[in-house]
Amino acid sequence: MLGAIYLSQEINPHNVMVNQETKVEQEGQHFFLRSKKDFDLYPTEIRIQLGGCEYFILLNGRIDDREHLFQKLSLDANKSVSDTYLIGMLYQKFDLEFVNFLDGDFAFSIWDKQKNRLILAKDPIGIKNLFYSVDSGSVIWSSAIRNILHIVPNQKVNSAYIKSFLLDHPIANESTAYENIYRLESGEFLVCENGHIKKDYYYQFKIPSITYRKEEDYFQHFNQLFERSVHNRLRTPDNRVSIPLSGGVDSSSIIAMAENINKKDNWKYNIATYSIVFDEKEADERKYIKSMLEKYNLKSTVVYGDEDWNFKIDFNVLKELDEPYPLFNRALASKTLSAAKRDNISVVLTGHGGDHILHADLNYLGELLKKGKIINYIKDLKQWKNKYPLHQILKQNTLDPIFRKTRLEYPSWLKKERFADMDLSTILTKRFEELKWDSKTITAYFNTIIRQTGHEWFDQYLSNPIGVERRYPFLDVKLMEFLAAVPPTLKIRPANNKYIIRESLKAYLPIEIYGRTTKGNHSFLITKGFKEEWNRITEYYDFKILTELGFVNGEEIKEYCERWYMGYRYDLYNASGIMRALALEIWLSDKQDII
Known part of the structure; x- marks a missing residue:
């Protein structure tokens, strides 16, 4: 998926359009859309005409709950309607409210020719990707960042994203690895109209009220x-x-x-x-x-x-x-x-x-006690004390979740001074033992x-x-x-x-x-990989770039890698963070001119 709208006549789209399928020129605007099979496994029609209106729609994904949507649109249940056409019909009938009726895994764009309006939207869970850039009077969007870089090259690496990436698993928030390229977030839609861009969430995760007796x-x-x-x-x-x-x-x-x-x-x-x-x-x-x-x-x-x-x-x-x-x-x-x-x-x-x-853990016991559900607490405590020591349950799973503040820690191999401007509370991942099983932490967890x-x-x-x-x-x-x-x-x-x-x-x-209580363990593939691919790993494991940028203590990371090379597995909980650092070092190795 690739699209662009140029709001300024100073930009000549003929210089950047490659393999274009659709082009519209009107009132000083230039617009093009392209559907690539690399990213859209089932590309469907782009130009849709409905009741005198003309829409250009790119869809990557799938629209579910079609029977309900057919009822909304008073369509014959046996009528053959593509997901793309269904989006167009919903938009025509319900205008911007149409996104509230959508279910499925999707990212799509709509160019409304009559209203000079661009709409980008993404599914509630963020299964499909959609990126955009606003640059020199233009809006460019795509399901892949590389397509945008072909049109607006030489984007600077986003240092804030790099810091966040080193601290924790990558987060599908607005920011990307490039300063002027953004990610549309899960449950979000963007409207570009009359030279203004507005973003909002049509969906945010919520916990419904569901209570059964049995x-x-x-x-x-x-x-x-x-x-x-x-x-x-x-x-x-x-x-x-x-x-x-x-x-x-x-x-x-x-x-x-x-x-x-x-x-x-x-x-x-x-x-x-x-x-x-x-x-x-x-x-x-x-x-x-x-x-x-x-x-x-x-x-x-x-x-x-x-x-x-x-x-x-x-x-x-x-x-x-x-x-x-x-x-x-x-x-x-x-x-x-x-x-x-x-x-x-x-x-x-x-x-x-x-x-x-x-997932669930025993920390729910603390929430039971906090809410005064003493009978339920005692009942469950009796069940669990046969599996775990009573003192552990009382301290770690009952009192700590009630009184302990969430621990937010830096990995020891990061240079803390370079991350002083980072708010660790914005990093979403918390260790499972930090869950308190109240509505706030459950929502944050999901x-x-x-x-x-x-x-x-x-x-x-x-x-x-x-x-x-x-x-x-x-x-x-x-x-x-x-x-x-x-x-x-x-x-x-x-x-x-x-x-x-x-x-x-x-x-x-x-x-x-x-009745299975075990789980397959594949951690041997990590230590085996360090052993088998050691010569290639050592080309980067001094972390020259990240050390020069002041982000990491390269010597400490090397010590971890050498232990894993020797076959030690007792501290593999650090492997995820260190492999992110290694991936980042490799990724940056040919991008030093845009860091």
């Missing part, structure tokens, strides 16, 4: 929402999808639900499964994979992952990314995507996000999932170049709102976690997976 009612509600989410994401032009099967609860639940939907729909969908298996004992999940295949009489394409260690990637690829990103696990992460593409399947349903939205779990970058840099679209049944706005509202005790029990999905899908899951 657990079974929560299970039924979850089941309905999960089925709806999976069903929406099965829709493709050829009804073919793939689902990675790891043997974990999340991926198995998606496959189980998809198979049951398929049965209801008279086997409408062609569903393929792909599994990565390991000979390394701690990562071997074959017995769980086998249980799913036997229950649903499935066959899975098997690929082996023991040799796909971290850093098994051409580091030049990291230099060429639009923004810095630690894509060191590319070899493993691309396995099932590439296998699906070889089978001419372009849509993959992934379990990404399941661990996050189904906003972290929306903005900081990496799907925006992963899709740009891994799945899109392969030619595959990843879809996320667990990152569904209605499902997420529901799970933010349910009591934590429906997510965590002494016997196992993810209680609500296990019980809701109990009839669908093999007993081996329903």
Whole structure:
């Protein structure tokens, strides 16, 4: 997706338009749109004429809940209407209010020729990317930063973004790695009209009021929402999808639900499964994979992952990314995507996000006590004291969440003085043990999932170049709102976690997976990667650029890297931050003229 509107006659668009498909010139304005298959897997019409109005619409993504929208528009349920055309009809009828009716994973632009109005919008969870730049009387937007850089090159690196990136996982906020290129945020829309730009949120995450007396009612509600989410994401032009099967609860639940939907729909969908298996004992999940295949009489394409260690990637690829990103696990992460593409399947349903939205911990006990729910507190305390020491529960999970202030700490290898201007409270990620399970911290936690779990970058840099679209049944706005509202005790029990999905899908899951309490461990791929790719890592691990900029203590980072090279795994919790620093050092290595 690429579009531009030039509000000044001083700019000649003929100098910058490449492979243009549509161009409009009116009243001193120049406008062009381009749809690229690199970023839009299913490009649809651009020019739409409705009732004497003419709109130019670019859509990247999918509009869900179409039956409801057809009712809003009084359309025949059997009428064939593309998602792009549906957006145009909604806009014509409801003007700027139309975004409030949209559901799905999408980013789109509308150029209203009659009103000289540009609209950019992005889905509530931020699954699809949309960037823009305002420069010299022009607005340029695209689903990829590199397209904008072709039109407005030599943008300076954004030092504030770099600092934030070193402190924590990248955040899908407005700022990008470049000073004059911005990200449209999740649930946000932008309107450019009469020379003025206005931005607003049409959606912000909220916790609904949901209270049932019986657990079974929560299970039924979850089941309905999960089925709806999976069903929406099965829709493709050829009804073919793939689902990675790891043997974990999340991926198995998606496959189980998809198979049951398929049965209801008279086997409408062609569903393929792909599994990565390991000979390394701690990562071997074959017995769980086998249980799913036997229950649903499935066959899975098997690929082996023991040799796909971290850093098994051409580091030049990291230099060429639009923004810095630690894509060191590319070899493993691309396995099932590439296998699906070889089978001419372009849509993959992934379990990404399941661990996050189904998470709960014992800190909810502190909230029970704080709210004066003494009977519930004592009841739950009796359950948990058989699993954990009583003094630990009383201090760490009851009193600390009530009285302790959130700890906001710098990684030890960063030069603190260079980050003195950073407000650490704006960094969204908090350690799970910091959650207090009140409405404020639950909302903040789910906003972290929306903005900081990496799907925006992963899709740009891994799945899109392969030619595959990843879809996320667990990152569904209605499902997420529901799970933010349910009591934590429906997510965590002494016997196992993810209680609500296990019980809701109990009839669908093999007993081996329903009762599973372990999780595959792939950390050996990190230390193995340091060992196998050490010579290439040492080209950058002195962190010359970041040290000269005063951001890091290069010697301390080197000590961590050398320990991991020797096979130590006890401090791998620091690996995420240090791999971000390494990715940033590599990314900056050919950009020193714009730092």
